[in-house]
Amino acid sequence: MAPANEEEEVRLLGKWPSPFSNRVVLALKLKGVEYKYSEENLANKSDDLLKYNPVYKKVPVLVHNGNPIAESLVILEYIDDTWTNNSFLSQDPYERALARFWSKTLDDKILPAIWNACWSDEKGREKAVEEALEALNILENEIKDKKFFGGETIGLVDIAANFIGYWVEILQEIAGLELLTVEKFPKVFKWSQEFINHPVIKEGLPPRDELFAFFKASASKK
Amino acid sequence: MATNDLKLLSTPSSPFALRVKIALNIKGLDYDNIVETMNPKSDLLLQSNPVYKKIPVLIHGDKPISESAIIVEYIDEVWKNNGTPILPSNAYDCAIARFWVAYIDDKWYNSSRNHLVAQNEESKKANFDQMEEVLLRLEDVLNKYSEGKEFFGGDKIGFLDIGFGSYLSWLRVTEKMIGKKVLDETKTPALVKWAEAFVAHPAVKGNLPEIDKLLEFAKGLVQRMAAAACPK
Numbered sequence: 083m084a085p086a087n088e089e090e091e092v093r094l095l096g097k098w099p100s101p102f103s104n105r106v107v108l109a110l111k112l113k114g115v116e117y118k119y120s121e122e123n124l125a126n127k128s129d130d131l132l133k134y135n136p137v138y139k140k141v142p143v144l145v146h147n148g149n150p151i152a153e154s155l156v157i158l159e160y161i162d163d164t165w166t167n168n169s170f171l172s173q174d175p176y177e178r179a180l181a182r183f184w185s186k187t188l189d190d191k192i193l194p195a196i197w198n199a200c201w202s203d204e205k206g207r208e209k210a211v212e213e214a215l216e217a218l219n220i221l222e223n224e225i226k227d228k229k230f231f232g233g234e235t236i237g238l239v240d241i242a243a244n245f246i247g248y249w250v251e252i253l254q255e256i257a258g259l260e261l262l263t264v265e266k267f268p269k270v271f272k273w274s275q276e277f278i279n280h281p282v283i284k285e286g287l288p289p290r291d292e293l294f295a296f297f298k299a300s301a302s303k304k
Numbered sequence: 305m306a307t308n309d310l311k312l313l314s315t316p317s318s319p320f321a322l323r324v325k326i327a328l329n330i331k332g333l334d335y336d337n338i339v340e341t342m343n344p345k346s347d348l349l350l351q352s353n354p355v356y357k358k359i360p361v362l363i364h365g366d367k368p369i370s371e372s373a374i375i376v377e378y379i380d381e382v383w384k385n386n387g388t389p390i391l392p393s394n395a396y397d398c399a400i401a402r403f404w405v406a407y408i409d410d411k412w413y414n415s416s417r418n419h420l421v422a423q424n425e426e427s428k429k430a431n432f433d434q435m436e437e438v439l440l441r442l443e444d445v446l447n448k449y450s451e452g453k454e455f456f457g458g459d460k461i462g463f464l465d466i467g468f469g470s471y472l473s474w475l476r477v478t479e480k481m482i483g484k485k486v487l488d489e490t491k492t493p494a495l496v497k498w499a500e501a502f503v504a505h506p507a508v509k510g511n512l513p514e515i516d517k518l519l520e521f522a523k524g525l526v527q528r529m530a531a532a533a534c535p536k
Contacts, residue, residue, distance in 0.1 A: 137407060137441065151399045153406055163395035175381035176367050182374045187355055220355060 092117035093145040095131050097124065098288050099296045101193075101245040102154040103142040108241050108286045109158050113165040155185050158238055170237045184224065184231065185242040192217040193245050196261060200253040201301075214261050221246065222267045229276055240277060246270065247277035248287050252294050256301050310335035311363040313349050315342060316513050317521050319470040320372035321360040326466050327379045329507035331386040335362075373405050376466060388460045397449075401456075404445060405467035412438045412471060420478060420522065421529040435486060442468060443492040450494075454501045461505055469502040476515050477522045 094110065094117050096103030110117050122131055122141050134150035135143045143150055144157045146164070151157050162171045171178055199207070199214035221243075225231060231239035240247075246262070251274070254261045264271040277283055310328070312335050314321035328335055340349055340359050352361045352368035361368050362375045364382070369375050380390040391398050411434060419431035445464070446456055456464040479486050489496040502508060 146396075149396055151396070151403065153403055156399050156402045156406065159402065160395055160399040163398065175378050176364075176369070178381065179369045179374050179378040182377070183369070183371055186371060186374070191355070 091145075091147055093120065094118070095120050095122050095128070095134065095143040095145070096141045097122050099293060100141060101249050104244055104286070104288065105154045105241050106142045106144060106157050106161070108244060108283055109161045109170070111282050111286045112168050112170065112236060112241075113161060114167070115161070115165055155182075155189065155242065158185075158241060162238070168235075170232060170235075170241060172237075181232070181238045184239045187220070188239070188242050188246070192221060196246070196250055197253075199259060199261060200250075200257040202257075211259060211261070215266070218246075218262060218267050218270060221270050225269045225273050227269070228273075230273065236277075236280060236283065240273075243277075244283075244287070247274040247283075249293070250274075252290065253297060256294070256298055308333055308335070309365045311338055312336070313338050313340050313346075313352065313359045313361040313363070315340055315359055317518055318359060319474060322470045322473075322511060322513075323372040323466050324360045324362055324375050324379070325511045326461075326470070326507050327376045327390060329511065330388060330390060330461070331379060331383040333379070333383065333386070372470075373402075373409070373463075373467065376463065380463075389462075390457075390466065391463050392457070400449070401463040401467075404442075404456075404464050408438065408442075408468050408471070412468070416471070416474065416478065420481070421526055423530065423533050436491070439487065439492050439495060443495050446494045446498055450498075455498065461502065461507065465498075465502060469499070469508065472499055472503060473513050473515060473518055474522070477519050480515070480519055481522065481526075 092110070092115055094103075094106055096106065096119060098104075098121060107119075120128070120130065122128060124141070127139055130145075131141070131143065132139060134145055135141075135152040138152060140152070142154055142157060143152050144160065145151075146160075151160050159171070162169060171181055195210070195213040195217035199210040202210035230236055231243065250262045260266070262271060262274065278287065310333060312321065312324055312328070314324070314337055316339065325337075338346075338348070340346055342359070345357055348363075349359065349361065350357055352363055353359075353370045356370060358370070360372055360375060361370050362378070363369075364378075369378050376390060392401060415431040415434035415438065419428055419435060422428040422431060449456055449464075450458060453459050455461050456468075461469070475486050487496055487499055503512060
């Protein structure tokens with residue numbers, strides 16, 4: 083356990099349904115770091131959010147001893163550098179480069195493709211679904227027979243792929259799509275089960291029924 | 305054959321490939337520069353970067369690494385005892401540098417590219433305004449983090465210097481194309497001085513594309529995009 087000492091303050095400004103915000107929750111839990119959490123209402127942004135992330139005004143923002151860091155992948159590396167127990171990045175430069183590459187590819191290519199498919203209208207649906215399946219195929223080829231993307235233990239890419247492990251199942255159900263299934267992507271599917279059943283990860287993910295209700299409500303507003 | 309067995313797949317006009325060249329120069333590393341025509345893409349490129357099929361790719365022995373910022377970090381970590389450090393030594397300063405490079409690759413890259421290929425005045429202006437906002441923010445960052453020294457990294461060029469400096473040649477091309485300053489000493493004086501120091505740095509100069517050639521390349525690109533945008 084690495085508790086915050088009296089002088090040390092760790093704060094997270096987040097939004098519970100956001101996978102990006104959740105990444106930071108998972109990382110802090112994996113490190114056993116105590117932190118204060120503030121739920122942000124993005125329709126009514128707090129003064130703190132505007133102060134700590136003036137560039138994007140978005141969550142998550144980690145504030146460590148008054149020093150703010152924004153952008154979830156940047157925050158994850160900062161957490162791994164600062165609290166050195168239970169590393170989620172290898173010391174080997176090539177392994178680190180690969181982990182960074184896959185985390186960035188998740189954000190730049192894979193997550194957007196799947197998100198778009200889940201929110202697509204009739205017109206764009208076919209193409210969006212095709213792209214989402216291509217994106218999942220890229221991951222299927224990458225996970226191979228590893229337990230986690232990080233190997234035997236949870237790594238940076240696993241944390242970054244929380245959306246794939248947990249959110250996709252919910253969003254695809256709401257959208258009436260079959261994107262990530264055991265038949266289509268057996269390896270990614272197997273990984274998702276390892277991920278959500280990991281003892282620390284399990285405690286850090288938001289409750290399924292609440293997450294479902296949240297996105298279902300968003301879907302019906304469209 | 306380069307002694308470290310380093311190959312770089314690049315093009316002369318790419319700011320991203322330039323980042324890698326600068327990092328390799330800082331570390332004093334020899335490498336084989338393989339210029340890709342991109343049309344068609346070589347087998348080596350397709351094998352080395354199957355996800356994006358883009359340059360730059362650094363191939364170290366048999367290990368390919370893609371994405372310029374990631375390649376620069378790799379170089380800094382493997383050759384940490386060569387030359388000078390590129391990333392700062394403390395975790396918070398690293399986070400700040402990474403944040404700003406990601407910001408530049410989002411806001412500057414998109415607005416400067418969209419400005420170049422914009423088909424109407426409204427779009428051109430909106431993108432130019434975004435470019436100005438980026439420059440004003442970077443002016444603040446430079447004033448805050450350089451502590452009065454030449455570069456974002458202090459005395460030596462660092463991750464953020466390379467991150468933004470690699471776009472300077474294209475910035476000059478934009479200035480020529482619109483006949484107006486983008487980097488303006490009345491608005492961002494520190495950044496103007498920084499730019500002069502950056503392009504004169506030994507690890508940088510000699511690697512910059514010739515502005516006139518880049519201008520021709522840019523004009524060709526704009527023409528092709530305009531033709532593609534025209535209704536058939």
